[in-house]
Amino acid sequence: MTRIGVALVVAVLTAGGVRAEGLPSILSEEGQAFLVGLRAVEGDADPEPAPRTQARKGKSSKRAFLLSALVPGLGEWYAGSKKRGLIFFGAEAALVGMWVAWTGKGNDLEEEFRAVADEHWDPLNYLAWRGSTISNNSSITHALPCSSEVVEVYIPARNEWMQQQTSGLGSAAFGGCAPSQIQQYYELIGKYDQFVAGWTDLVDCHTGNVTEGTCFPGNAAVPTAVDSVEKFDSERRHRYENQRDESNRFLKRASTISGIILINHVISAIDAARVARARAAGADEAALRRRTRLALVMQPWVRGRVPMLVAYKPLD
Numbered sequence: 001m002t003r004i005g006v007a008l009v010v011a012v013l014t015a016g017g018v019r020a021e022g023l024p025s026i027l028s029e030e031g032q033a034f035l036v037g038l039r040a041v042e043g044d045a046d047p048e049p050a051p052r053t054q055a056r057k058g059k060s061s062k063r064a065f066l067l068s069a070l071v072p073g074l075g076e077w078y079a080g081s082k083k084r085g086l087i088f089f090g091a092e093a094a095l096v097g098m099w100v101a102w103t104g105k106g107n108d109l110e111e112e113f114r115a116v117a118d119e120h121w122d123p124l125n126y127l128a129w130r131g132s133t134i135s136n137n138s139s140i141t142h143a144l145p146c147s148s149e150v151v152e153v154y155i156p157a158r159n160e161w162m163q164q165q166t167s168g169l170g171s172a173a174f175g176g177c178a179p180s181q182i183q184q185y186y187e188l189i190g191k192y193d194q195f196v197a198g199w200t201d202l203v204d205c206h207t208g209n210v211t212e213g214t215c216f217p218g219n220a221a222v223p224t225a226v227d228s229v230e231k232f233d234s235e236r237r238h239r240y241e242n243q244r245d246e247s248n249r250f251l252k253r254a255s256t257i258s259g260i261i262l263i264n265h266v267i268s269a270i271d272a273a274r275v276a277r278a279r280a281a282g283a284d285e286a287a288l289r290r291r292t293r294l295a296l297v298m299q300p301w302v303r304g305r306v307p308m309l310v311a312y313k314p315l316d
Contacts, residue, residue: 061276068272072264075272080279088268095264099257106250113243114186115168118158120236121189123150126198129223138229140194145185146177190240197223199234 059079068075073089076082126144129135144150153175161169174182189195196202204221226232 059276059279061273061280064272064276065269069265069269072268075269076275079272079276081275084271084275088264088271091264092261092268095257095261099254099261102250102254102257106247106254109243109247109250111168113190113240113247116236116240116243117186117189118161118169120200120240121195121198122200123155123158123198125200125202125223126189126195127151129197129226132224134224134227135197137227138194142188142192142194144195145181145188146174149175149177150185187244190237190244193229196229196232196234196237197226199237201234201236202226203233203235205231205233 064075064079066075067078068088071089072092073085073087075085076088077085123144130140130144146154154169154173157169157173161173171179171182174185177185189198202221202223204219204225221232
């Protein structure tokens with residue numbers, strides 16, 4: 001029994017020493033694990049260190065996502081795909097440029113047509129007509145926005161402005177009226193016939209100087225003579241409507257561009273995270289180019305062309 005015990009001890013020590021030195025052993029892997037014990041078994045269960053080392057060398061997909069969410073293209077640049085980063089950043093710069101240009105143009109036109117309304121649409125004329133019994137024969141569908149502020153604040157400010165003829169009145173002339181209601185004020189006075197009595201070049205289209213529904217100057221009318229708003233007209237009102245529509249077109253384009261800018265941020269953030277993960281997995285630039293591509297194109301629309309972001313995957 002003593003010899004058997006000594007032999008087992010020698011076998012255990014030999015197995016441990018051989019394993020440490022990496023020399024051949026007469027025992028199988030299972031036998032060595034059994035004799036050496038849990039320490040050796042836990043060592044065999046350890047994962048290979050190579051994948052962990054490779055993962056540490058890659059760029060963080062979360063950081064790439066956040067960078068491109070803030071500035072499109074920055075996450076791709078951080079992940080090592082500079083060309084993709086420049087594409088997203090270039091698209092962002094172009095979109096922001098269009099947004100600034102169209103917003104500025106729309107706001108400038110808005111200031112212009114509001115100045116026209118301040119000078120040539122007199123709320124006193126409209127209120128005189130609206131308070132007369134003759135207006136009962138006309139179709140009244142909308143109340144005058146900011147009516148109380150118009151009477152108490154706007155009309156005195158307009159009278160003073162007409163004497164000085166400085167810059168436009170601005171929103172301050174409406175007192176505490178909400179900006180949305182001020183916008184409706186300038187919208188409705190040119191859009192609906194019922195406000196025609198307020199325009200200073202009001203003409204009567206009942207008789208004479210009428211060709212295909214257009215009233216020519218010469219039949220000037222006073223506001224209280226408007227017995228039916230469909231039979232009176234104003235040339236300034238038509239020009240005003242054209243200015244307002246043009247301003248709205250530019251502002252709507254700018255609003256559309258702001259939505260596309262947001263989409264560009266989202267797509268770039270997702271793409272940056274995918275590029276970072278692909279780079280960490282060992283993908284090269286050629287493999288990244290075969291992935292889904294993005295392009296900014298000008299798409300034909302009803303009144304011209306609008307920018308559109310297109311995603312596609314090459315078939316070659």
